[in-house]
Amino acid sequence: MIPLQLLTAGASGRVTQLMGGVEEVRRMEELGLRAGAAVEMVQGGNPCIIRLAGNKVCFRRTDALHVLVEESQ
Amino acid sequence: MSHSTSSKTITVALIGNPNTGKSTLFNALSGARQQVGNYPGVTVEKKQGRLRIDQQDFTLVDLPGSYSLAPRSPDEMISVDVLLGRRDDVAPIDVILCIVDSSNLERNLYLVSQVLEFERPTVLALNMQDVAREKGVLIDVEALRNRLQIPVVEIQANRGKGIEALKQTLAQAAHQEPARPESPFPEAFQEEVAFLERVAREHSRDLPRYLVERLLLDTGGYLEPILDRDVDQGIHEAIQEARTRLQKAGCPAPGVEAMARYGWVSKMLDGVASRPSIHRTTWSDRIDKVLTHWAWGTIAFVLVMLAMFQSVFYIAEPASFMIEKLNGWLAGVAESVTAEGALRSLLVNGVIEGVGGVLVFLPQIFMLFFFIAILEDCGYMARAAYLMDRVMSRVGLSGKSFIPLLSSFACAIPGVMAARVIENPRDRLVTILVAPLMSCSARLPVYTLMIAAFIPDIPLFGLRFFRLPGATMFGMYFLGIATAVVVVFILKKTILPGQAPPFVMELPTYKLPSARMVLHRMLDRGFAFVRRAGTLIFAVTVVVWAIAYFPHHESQISPGLLAKRSELQHRIESLENSDAPSAETLLALAAKEKSAVEAKIAGEYLKTSYLGAAGQFIEPAVKPLGWDWRIGCATIASFPAREVVIATLGVIYNLGEDETDAESTSLQQTLRDAKWDGSDRPVFTIPTALSVMVFFALCAQCAATLATIRRETNSYRWPIFTFVYMTSLAYLGSLATFQIGTWWLAG
Numbered sequence: 001m002i003p004l005q006l007l008t009a010g011a012s013g014r015v016t017q018l019m020g021g022v023e024e025v026r027r028m029e030e031l032g033l034r035a036g037a038a039v040e041m042v043q044g045g046n047p048c049i050i051r052l053a054g055n056k057v058c059f060r061r062t063d064a065l066h067v068l069v070e071e072s073q
Numbered sequence: 074m075s076h077s078t079s080s081k082t083i084t085v086a087l088i089g090n091p092n093t094g095k096s097t098l099f100n101a102l103s104g105a106r107q108q109v110g111n112y113p114g115v116t117v118e119k120k121q122g123r124l125r126i127d128q129q130d131f132t133l134v135d136l137p138g139s140y141s142l143a144p145r146s147p148d149e150m151i152s153v154d155v156l157l158g159r160r161d162d163v164a165p166i167d168v169i170l171c172i173v174d175s176s177n178l179e180r181n182l183y184l185v186s187q188v189l190e191f192e193r194p195t196v197l198a199l200n201m202q203d204v205a206r207e208k209g210v211l212i213d214v215e216a217l218r219n220r221l222q223i224p225v226v227e228i229q230a231n232r233g234k235g236i237e238a239l240k241q242t243l244a245q246a247a248h249q250e251p252a253r254p255e256s257p258f259p260e261a262f263q264e265e266v267a268f269l270e271r272v273a274r275e276h277s278r279d280l281p282r283y284l285v286e287r288l289l290l291d292t293g294g295y296l297e298p299i300l301d302r303d304v305d306q307g308i309h310e311a312i313q314e315a316r317t318r319l320q321k322a323g324c325p326a327p328g329v330e331a332m333a334r335y336g337w338v339s340k341m342l343d344g345v346a347s348r349p350s351i352h353r354t355t356w357s358d359r360i361d362k363v364l365t366h367w368a369w370g371t372i373a374f375v376l377v378m379l380a381m382f383q384s385v386f387y388i389a390e391p392a393s394f395m396i397e398k399l400n401g402w403l404a405g406v407a408e409s410v411t412a413e414g415a416l417r418s419l420l421v422n423g424v425i426e427g428v429g430g431v432l433v434f435l436p437q438i439f440m441l442f443f444f445i446a447i448l449e450d451c452g453y454m455a456r457a458a459y460l461m462d463r464v465m466s467r468v469g470l471s472g473k474s475f476i477p478l479l480s481s482f483a484c485a486i487p488g489v490m491a492a493r494v495i496e497n498p499r500d501r502l503v504t505i506l507v508a509p510l511m512s513c514s515a516r517l518p519v520y521t522l523m524i525a526a527f528i529p530d531i532p533l534f535g536l537r538f539f540r541l542p543g544a545t546m547f548g549m550y551f552l553g554i555a556t557a558v559v560v561v562f563i564l565k566k567t568i569l570p571g572q573a574p575p576f577v578m579e580l581p582t583y584k585l586p587s588a589r590m591v592l593h594r595m596l597d598r599g600f601a602f603v604r605r606a607g608t609l610i611f612a613v614t615v616v617v618w619a620i621a622y623f624p625h626h627e628s629q630i631s632p633g634l635l636a637k638r639s640e641l642q643h644r645i646e647s648l649e650n651s652d653a654p655s656a657e658t659l660l661a662l663a664a665k666e667k668s669a670v671e672a673k674i675a676g677e678y679l680k681t682s683y684l685g686a687a688g689q690f691i692e693p694a695v696k697p698l699g700w701d702w703r704i705g706c707a708t709i710a711s712f713p714a715r716e717v718v719i720a721t722l723g724v725i726y727n728l729g730e731d732e733t734d735a736e737s738t739s740l741q742q743t744l745r746d747a748k749w750d751g752s753d754r755p756v757f758t759i760p761t762a763l764s765v766m767v768f769f770a771l772c773a774q775c776a777a778t779l780a781t782i783r784r785e786t787n788s789y790r791w792p793i794f795t796f797v798y799m800t801s802l803a804y805l806g807s808l809a810t811f812q813i814g815t816w817w818l819a820g
Binding site for chain 1: 140141143145174176177179180183208210292293327328330331335348352357358361365367455459462463466471472496572574575576577578579580581
């Protein structure tokens with residue numbers, strides 16, 4: 001398991017866990033960023049651009065929320 | 074209620090995720106028959122449209138775009154209350170129309186699963202078929218209809234496809250039984266909801282099931298206000314007990330909701346919708362390769378912004394010029410039909426100038442809204458926000474503050490309103506508080522006048538195209554931005570502390586902007602500005618006129634001037650009746666002399682008016698800024714609306730009204746010639762001109778903006794805070810500019 005932002009551009013993975021405040025986690029889940037969701041890193045950096053269920057989403061990491069992913073081979 | 078007769082109007086609520094084409098569908102269904110207002114007490118736009126399907130009247134209620142119906146603020150509560158029929162100002166909902174993005178059903182059906190729990194007849198509109206097709210998403214619509222057991226209509230809202238079929242489906246749905254789907258929640262949760270419903274009834278509380286469910290899930294306490302702390306103590310305790318039991322049962326609130334709903338979504342979509350396992354590169358991806366690239370993207374961003382501001386000013390200028398001419402003509406008409414006196418002055422200097430003062434900025438504001446609408450509709454705005462997030466996050470804001478601040482360069486009022494898109498309340502407030510620091514179009518005339526009159530046109534660094542006047546103008550815009558950065562930084566460290574919330578924003582697929590949508594948005598926002606700003610700016614201009622006009626008694630004027638005027642009047646009358654060959658030349662001379670005397674009289678009237686008295690009273694305070702009482706006077710007059718300063722300066726420096734505008738060379742000359750009272754020392758030096766510009770760049774001289782801040786923050790505290798901090802900064806900035814400037818020129 002690695003933090004989402006450590007995925008290199010082009011790599012994909014599956015979200016395993018969201019860690020952070022209840023409300024932050026809930027907002028992310030409503031946006032589709034939830035345990036089990038497939039993600040692909042489109043462009044690294046901070047904020048990074050990820051692909052989530054076919055849509056592009058830009059995401060900036062903060063200390064309030066950590067997204068852990070399992071990188072797929 | 075579901076068996077409504079055809080005589081009754083059927084109310085349809087329109088709901089959907091952001092970026093699903095909801096507004097486009099709203100416009101396609103209701104056309105021009107729309108009503109826009111505000112829900113009282115909150116900052117949610119209340120938008121309703123009317124339509125007629127087969128002799129049946131429908132009201133379409135547009136609800137704000139949202140990913141979920143889990144309210145966390147009074148603003149988000151509106152949608153839930155409307156859908157539950159708990160609002161007096163919206164008719165009970167007969168049908169819910171839910172629009173979804175076909176290319177992302179996984180996420181969009183999350184909202185649908187909440188909507189179905191309202192147990193109203195529901196229609197699903199599958200929009201953006203083209204995007205889904207390009208991404209290789211396949212949907213078996215018939216199978217989806219069977220799974221969801223509600224009508225499903227395929228539409229392409231931006232091309233008007235499927236709208237007729239959708240209308241027919243809506244008409245039928247109104248007479249159908251509501252959907253009664255199985256609950257997505259596990260057994261244990263449903264039992265607790267039933268338990269709480271019983272408890273609520275025992276406390277003679279008739280709470281709809283959806284609200285009971287939300288109360289159970291709302292661990293943040295956002296829904297507490299719907300319960301009464303004392304009366305509903307029993308319900309409150311029951312909720313706590315239920316949560317403890319759910320925790321033990323392995324479905325803790327609020328986490329159980331996402332689990333349950335996404336579980337339901339994948340059950341609904343299993344074998345119904347599929348997407349290719351490997352993402353197909355689309356046109357949008359290719360464009361993004363450039364536009365979100367750290368180097369190319371930034372260059373493109375700067376070019377887009379430059380092009381936008383250049384076009385805003387170039388295209389809007391002739392229109393503003395026409396409006397000014399029209400004002401002049403109207404003033405002429407008013408002068409010819411009224412006698413000299415208070416009424417004429419009120420009409421010409423109060424009403425026409427007041428309305429004109431608002432109208433002159435309209436072309437620029439409409440043009441800026443036009444470009445912003447294009448950038449939003451084609452999908453670029455989200456990319457701009459993404460690029461700006463890197464910069465904004467350094468000072469503790471997010472990319473979402475970009476659009477409000479951008480709009481503020483035209484006018485802070487739409488900028489403050491645009492801050493509604495920021496979900497984080499603290500970020501939203503900080504953005505609202507610094508939005509008025511962006512140099513709006515009303516500051517431009519002040520900059521133009523001061524720069525043209527006092528900043529020497531010399532090249533900088535030996536470059537022919539980079540000259541001092543342009544650099545000064547740029548400097549004023551930069552000053553506002555730099556000050557905003559510092560203010561944000563301080564606010565985030567002091568009174569509004571808090572971690573930067575995670576920033577997540579969708580980057581919608583690029584598309585060609587639709588002309589209809591762009592025009593609609595431009596007019597919508599433009600007229601919202603006219604309604605909100607127009608009335609207030611007009612009112613304060615009349616007030617300023619009154620304090621600058623009264624007491625208006627002849628005893629205020631020095632007898633010499635009055636004698637001179639009547640002497641000239643006699644001379645003109647006798648010359649008009651004279652046949653002497655030189656009469657015409659002499660007449661012209663006398664007329665010129667008389668208008669100079671009239672201008673001096675107007676100047677004396679102003680000097681001895683209430684406004685003039687106030688200007689002289691504050692002179693000791695503004696002297697360190699390099700200002701005489703006249704500038705002080707003009708500045709006081711411009712507190713309600715800063716654009717008033719030009720006209721006031723013209724009158725106070727004894728220049729005829731009609732010769733006064735920012736580009737007028739005679740006003741520039743008059744200012745250059747202005748002397749301190751009783752001396753030969755010129756009032757305006759380069760440091761004074763700069764000090765005036767800095768003051769206007771930083772000061773909160775706009776009553777309409779302050780009123781908007783009050784409305785958007787629902788408190789008097791923040792407009793007062795904005796006024797105090799900006800005015801203090803303006804004074805200090807202006808003081809520093811003048812003192813350092815004088816010292817530097819002397820040294």
